[in-house]
Amino acid sequence: MRKALGYIWGTVFVIILWWLLAIGIDSPALPTPAATWPELVSCFQKIMPQFWASFGRIILSMAIGTLLGAPCGLWIGRSKRADAIFGPILYVLYPVPKIVFLPVLFVLFGLGGEAKVILIAIAIFFQMVVTMRDAAKHVPQGAIDSMLSLSATKLQIFTDVVLPSSLPALFTALRITCGTAVAILFIAESMAGSSGLGYYIMHAWSLLEYPQMFAGIVAMAALGVILYEAFDIAERLTTRWRRA
Amino acid sequence: MRELCFSHVDVVYGSGKDAITALDNLDFTVSDGESVAIIGPSGCGKSTTLRLASGLLRPSAGTTTIDGSPIQGPRASTALILQDFGLLPWKTVRANAELGLKIRHVPRGERKERASEALQLVGLEEFADAYPGSLSGGMRQRLALARALALDVDLLLMDEPLSALDALLREQLQDTLLSLWRKEGYAQILVTHSIDEAVYLGQRIYVMAPRPGHVVTVVQNEDAGDEAYRQSGEFFARCNEVRELLRQAGGGGSHA
Ligand SMILES: Nc1ncnc2c1ncn2[C@@H]1O[C@H](COP(=O)(O)OP(=O)(O)OP(=O)(O)O)[C@@H](O)[C@H]1O
Ligand SMILES: [Mg+2]
Numbered sequence: 003m004r005k006a007l008g009y010i011w012g013t014v015f016v017i018i019l020w021w022l023l024a025i026g027i028d029s030p031a032l033p034t035p036a037a038t039w040p041e042l043v044s045c046f047q048k049i050m051p052q053f054w055a056s057f058g059r060i061i062l063s064m065a066i067g068t069l070l071g072a073p074c075g076l077w078i079g080r081s082k083r084a085d086a087i088f089g090p091i092l093y094v095l096y097p098v099p100k101i102v103f104l105p106v107l108f109v110l111f112g113l114g115g116e117a118k119v120i121l122i123a124i125a126i127f128f129q130m131v132v133t134m135r136d137a138a139k140h141v142p143q144g145a146i147d148s149m150l151s152l153s154a155t156k157l158q159i160f161t162d163v164v165l166p167s168s169l170p171a172l173f174t175a176l177r178i179t180c181g182t183a184v185a186i187l188f189i190a191e192s193m194a195g196s197s198g199l200g201y202y203i204m205h206a207w208s209l210l211e212y213p214q215m216f217a218g219i220v221a222m223a224a225l226g227v228i229l230y231e232a233f234d235i236a237e238r239l240t241t242r243w244r245r246a
Numbered sequence: 247m248r249e250l251c252f253s254h255v256d257v258v259y260g261s262g263k264d265a266i267t268a269l270d271n272l273d274f275t276v277s278d279g280e281s282v283a284i285i286g287p288s289g290c291g292k293s294t295t296l297r298l299a300s301g302l303l304r305p306s307a308g309t310t311t312i313d314g315s316p317i318q319g320p321r322a323s324t325a326l327i328l329q330d331f332g333l334l335p336w337k338t339v340r341a342n343a344e345l346g347l348k349i350r351h352v353p354r355g356e357r358k359e360r361a362s363e364a365l366q367l368v369g370l371e372e373f374a375d376a377y378p379g380s381l382s383g384g385m386r387q388r389l390a391l392a393r394a395l396a397l398d399v400d401l402l403l404m405d406e407p408l409s410a411l412d413a414l415l416r417e418q419l420q421d422t423l424l425s426l427w428r429k430e431g432y433a434q435i436l437v438t439h440s441i442d443e444a445v446y447l448g449q450r451i452y453v454m455a456p457r458p459g460h461v462v463t464v465v466q467n468e469d470a471g472d473e474a475y476r477q478s479g480e481f482f483a484r485c486n487e488v489r490e491l492l493r494q495a496g497g498g499g500s501h502a
Contacts (some may be wrong), residue, residue: 148332151300152346152397153320162345166336243336243377 030212041213042220052202053221055115056191059198060183060229063119064176067126072172075131076164079138096132100125101186104193113194121190122183129179130172137171138164170244173237180229188222199225247323247400247433248313250276250299255308257294257459267458268294272308274452274461276401276433281471283448284437285488286495291459292437293329296403299435300326312401322350324401325394329409331386333378339365339389340374346397364396365389367426383410387419395430402427402434409439420446421473428471441492445484446476453488455495462495 017035024034033041042049078084078092100121107117141164149159191200199222206215238245252274259266269291276282276299284292297303298310301320310317325346333342341348343361352360365371368388378386387407394402407423408416420443427434427447438444444451451465467484475481 142330144328144330144332145334147302147328148326148334148345149349151302151320151324151326151328151332152349153322154349158349162337163334166334169336241336243338243379 030210031215033213033216037213038216038220042217045214045217049199049202049217049221052197052199052218053225056187056198056200056222056225059115059119060122060180060187060225063122063187064126064180064183066119066123067179068130068172068176070123071127071130072134074127075134076138076160076168078131079135080141080160080164085135092128092132092135096128100128101189104190108194115195115197118187118190118195118198122186125182125186126179129182130175133171133175134168137168141167170237170241173233173241176233177230177237180233181226184222184226184229248278250274250310250312250401250433252295252298252305252310253308255298255305255310257291257298257303258306269298269305270458270460272459272461276435278400279431279433281427281434281436281447281449282452283444283450284435284452284454285439285441285444285492286452286454286459286462287456287492288439289459290454290456292454293405294459296326296405296435296437299401299403300324302326321401323397323399324403325397325399326403327390327394327405327407329405331390333386333389333393335378337377338374339370339376339378339381342378342389343370343374343392343396345393360396360398361392364392367395368392368422384415384419387411388422391422391426395426399430400432402432404434405437406439407436408443416440416443417476423447424471424473441485441488442476442481445481445488446470451488453491453495463491465491 021035024032024037074088078088103124104117104121107121111117111120145163145167146159149163154162187198188200188203191198192204195201199218203215203218203222206212206218252272255269255272255274256267257269257272259268272291272295274295284295286292294303298305298317301317301324304310304317312321334345337345340358340361343365344357347357347360362371362374365374368391370385370388370392373381373385378389381389387410390407404423408419411419423434423436424447434447436443436447445467447470448467449470451467453462453465454460455462465484465488469475469478469480469484
């Protein structure tokens with residue numbers, strides 16, 4: 003209930019701020035909420051396919067990046083040898099902004115969806131590896147020793163201790179990376195291709211259709227919020243014990 | 247289990263320049279159904295001794311055996327309760343109590359039944375569906391006990407099990423430990439910093455000293471194992487004796 007109230011307050015604040023800015027700046031590039039709303043309604047039919055295109059790409063790329071990255075990170079965090087080999091590589095590659103490889107991926111995979119999905123998957127992959135590695139390193143030793151003294155196998159220790167204790171970190175990483183994912187997707191879609199919200203926004207911009215452009219921006223913002231909330235809910239469902 | 251026996255045991259952690267000798271020439275025995283206490287200042291190798299007994303650690307030299315055969319690794323009927331209890335915060339009280347049984351692939355029905363019995367034994371059955379995070383220190387302690395008792399053990403190892411509790415609760419749980427031990431008939435090793443706890447619960451008391459960890463003396467304390475003992479003159483005399491031994495060994499236990 004308090005959360006719902008918080009959401010209403012946050013949304014109201016943002017709309018008021020937007021409105022004040024639009025009035026203050028007084029530029030066709032920043033229409034007021036009142037001018038955007040009818041546009042959003044009228045081009046709903048046109049936006050939705052673009053929304054779903056972007057949505058599909060995000061989900062697919064985040065799933066790939068997470069499913070590959072999280073296990074790798076857990077493994078590196080629990081194995082001294084793996085850490086010795088891959089730690090330094092991560093150290094070098096992690097800070098590289100993955101977006102710079104976009105042109106390379108366009109050349110290799112064409113201007114369609116594949117290059118975009120692969121780029122986001124790569125960015126998520128690195129974030130996941132680093133977050134899960136650190137989480138796996140901080141698994142409480144007492145829990146592991148208890149399991150060992152009860153003759154647990156490596157697999158049992160993994161499923162009963164390493165995995166559950168790293169789950170909160172997984173969701174934190176997902177929540178943080180969904181912002182990055184949306185940003186990369188926007189750049190990638192606006193640069194090439196003819197589908198997705200990024201394309202839609204830049205296309206409207208080039209036609210000077212500012213309210214339409216802004217409707218696209220709102221849709222993209224909604225995409226980010228929906229993802230963030232979904233991960234937040236999933237986290238609360240799977241980590242009930244933390245609020246005990 | 248008839249007898250746990252350590253003979254001429256050394257434990258060295260690390261190697262080369264950083265090597266730390268945690269135990270030096272330790273001889274240690276526990277026989278069937280016996281209650282043994284280990285007391286000594288921080289760093290004298292008490293936890294290390296328990297890790298040896300549980301099979302989590304192998305000695306650097308010497309032998310550790312149970313009934314004559316070397317301790318190769320964790321044993322099905324030994325239970326270890328760690329200094330921080332080693333509970334799994336993401337599992338409910340019931341799931342924590344069932345943990346050892348689950349690891350051993352005991353069928354679900356039997357698992358549930360034995361865990362319920364163990365929870366009842368320590369008075370936690372009402373909290374079966376709570377998470378450890380919502381339990382008090384004393385309740386967590388009892389949960390750790392339940393997890394061990396569900397296993398049908400003949401050797402129970404406890405590392406400062408009551409050190410996080412206030413004085414009154416502590417005495418209460420000492421009584422719990424005593425009555426469970428008498429009822430269930432397992433052998434137990436209790437590591438403690440507290441002199442009165444060692445004297446109340448240990449039929450023999452290993453007094454240890456650090457740098458490197460070794461046994462100073464073994465105090466015979468046959469009167470332990472009875473609730474009335476705590477009020478007797480012998481109890482206070484024995485506490486003083488142990489306190490003097492600790493002082494001579496150059497350390498100090500905490501309160502008497
Ligand atoms: N994993 C380890 N690596 C290196 N040194 C260790 C390790 N575990 C213990 N030691 C060292 O071995 C010695 C004995 O440690 P141990 O934990 O057995 O002492 P303790 O009697 O249980 O102390 P406390 O009362 O503080 O729990 C200490 O000097 C400690 O620093
Ligand atoms: Mg210790």
